Amino acid sequence: MNSIAENTLYIYLIVFLSMLVFDLVSILYRKVSNKNIEFLVQKLEDQIGSKKPDDISSKDMKKLAKNLKKIGYFIAFTNVVDKMPDDKREKYLTKIKSVFTVILPHYQKEEVIRQTYFIHFLAQYPYLYEKNMDQVLSYIMQCTTEESVYLRENALNTLYSIGNVSHIKEVFFQMNYLNIKHHHKLITDGLMKYKGDTKELADMFIEELKNYDENYKVACINYFGYKKIDCKEYIYKILTSKIEYKEVKLACIRYFSNVHYEPVIDTLYELLADDKNNWEYSAIAATTLKKYPGKKTMDALNNAVRSHNWYVRINAAASLLELTEEEKRKDLIGSMDDRYAQEALSYQLYLLGGEA
Numbered sequence: 001m002n003s004i005a006e007n008t009l010y011i012y013l014i015v016f017l018s019m020l021v022f023d024l025v026s027i028l029y030r031k032v033s034n035k036n037i038e039f040l041v042q043k044l045e046d047q048i049g050s051k052k053p054d055d056i057s058s059k060d061m062k063k064l065a066k067n068l069k070k071i072g073y074f075i076a077f078t079n080v081v082d083k084m085p086d087d088k089r090e091k092y093l094t095k096i097k098s099v100f101t102v103i104l105p106h107y108q109k110e111e112v113i114r115q116t117y118f119i120h121f122l123a124q125y126p127y128l129y130e131k132n133m134d135q136v137l138s139y140i141m142q143c144t145t146e147e148s149v150y151l152r153e154n155a156l157n158t159l160y161s162i163g164n165v166s167h168i169k170e171v172f173f174q175m176n177y178l179n180i181k182h183h184h185k186l187i188t189d190g191l192m193k194y195k196g197d198t199k200e201l202a203d204m205f206i207e208e209l210k211n212y213d214e215n216y217k218v219a220c221i222n223y224f225g226y227k228k229i230d231c232k233e234y235i236y237k238i239l240t241s242k243i244e245y246k247e248v249k250l251a252c253i254r255y256f257s258n259v260h261y262e263p264v265i266d267t268l269y270e271l272l273a274d275d276k277n278n279w280e281y282s283a284i285a286a287t288t289l290k291k292y293p294g295k296k297t298m299d300a301l302n303n304a305v306r307s308h309n310w311y312v313r314i315n316a317a318a319s320l321l322e323l324t325e326e327e328k329r330k331d332l333i334g335s336m337d338d339r340y341a342q343e344a345l346s347y348q349l350y351l352l353g354g355e356a
Contacts, residue, residue: 036072037072037075037076037079040072040073040076040077041076041079041080043076044076044077044080045080048080048084048092053091053092053094053095053096054095056095056096061096061098061099064096064099065099065102065103068099068103069103069106069107071114071117074117074118074121075117078121081093081121082124089125090125090127093125093127093128094127094128097128097132097133098132100122100128100133100136101132101133101135101136104135104136104139108139112146112148112150112151113150115143115151116148116150116151116154119140119143119151119154119155119158120154122136122140122158123154123157123158123161124161126158126161126162126163126195129162137162137167140155140158140159141155141159141167141170141171141174143155144156144159144171144174144175144180145171145174145175145178145180149182152180152182153182153186153190155171156171156182156187156190157190157193159171160190160191160193160194160195161193161195162195162196163194163195163196163197164196165196165197165200165201165204168194168201168204169204169208172208172212172216173208173211175216176211176212176213176216179213181215182215183215184215184216184218184219184222185219185222187215187216187219187223188219188220188222188223188226191219191220191223192223192226192227198227198229199229202223202224202227202229202231205220205223205224206231206234209221214245214247214248217245217248217251218247218248218250218251221235221238221248221251221252221254221255222251222254222255224255224259225251225254225255225257225258225259226258228258228259229259230259232256232259232261232264235252235255235256235259236252236261236263236264236267238252239252239253239256239264239267240267246280246281249281250280250281250284253268253271253281253284253285253288254284254287254288256268256288256291257287257288257291260291260292262292265289265292265296265297268285268288268289268292269285269289269296269297269300271284271285272285272286272289272300272301272304272312272316273300273303273304275304275307275308275309275312276308279307279309279311279312280311282304282307282309282312283309283311283312283315284315286301286304286312286315286316286318286319287315287318287319289301289319290318290319290322290323293323297323298320298323301316301319301320301323302320304316305317305320305336305338305341305344305345306338306340306341313340313341313344314344314347314348316344317341317344317345317347317348318348318351320332320345321345321348321349321352329345329349330349332345333345333346333349
């Protein structure tokens with residue numbers, strides 16, 4: 001495991017996906033005249049502003065559905081709706097939401113970028129799915145298993161916004177079963193935005209975790225840690241399993257950085273000391289141990305900062321300095337009889353804002 005390389009890759013992935021909305025709009029704008037969209041925005045503002053939601057007729061809805069199949073009109077429509085006051089927008093969209101079911105078959109046959117734009121718009125307004133949107137919801141759940149990462153990510157974000165645990169259970173089962181490779185960090189970040197009951201979601205994952213592959217297990221355990229879900233005994237059992245994936249165990253070690261559990265300390269010491277055979281475990285254990293201060297922890301980190309492995313050494317140095325009083329840090333560095341340990345500590349002290 002190269003955490004630096006993995007994190008760098010993830011940063012690129014996040015930047016890539018964070019540009020999605022901009023890219024979608026800019027690409028679609030190139031296909032439609034800007035002047036035409038500006039004209040449509042003005043026209044729609046006048047039309048929508050001239051009627052109260054209760055005054056919208058079935059004829060108006062039919063005409064709107066026909067127009068929304070044109071991508072230029074749909075872009076203009078989203079611009080107008082996005083600028084509405086929240087209360088007015090909710091009343092308006094709730095009134096006309098059957099239109100989205102009508103135009104769904106059209107967008108299902110469109111190119112991926114137009115499908116994604118359609119889903120992205122609907123993802124922002126979860127109250128639309130409270131009732132009578134089954135067809136659209138079914139389509140969105142189906143999109144979580146599509147090849148396009150754009151489509152999957154927007155579909156998942158819609159489901160996180162809706163906040164129904166049964167939907168998440170179903171799509172995770174399907175994605176895992178079909179071996180859909182959606183990066184675990186994207187999944188965890190998405191779960192952090194889940195609008196439903198966090199405990200209900202966590203309980204579901206604890207029940208289902210045994211059925212997931214490595215990627216989905218890591219995503220869920222990281223979510224448990226970030227949300228500080230109290231399932232310590234369960235995570236400890238996974239950590240000490242003889243047959244679990246390495247990346248899953250690493251996620252378990254990180255979990256104990258966020259959720260304190262005294263019985264894990266001796267296991268962390270053992271993992272830290274085994275740097276020649278399992279340096280990845282040692283490196284993450286070195287970071288986690290800063291959350292478990294005490295003499296034994298200081299002694300263990302003092303040994304680890306002399307490790308032959310750079311990752312173990314540098315993480316142990318960071319934890320050691322964090323557990324050392326500020327005025328004693330330079331003395332700690334000076335007391336080291338190992339040049340590499342001194343260099344690691346000096347480097348981490350520099351990062352902390354002290355003198356190297």
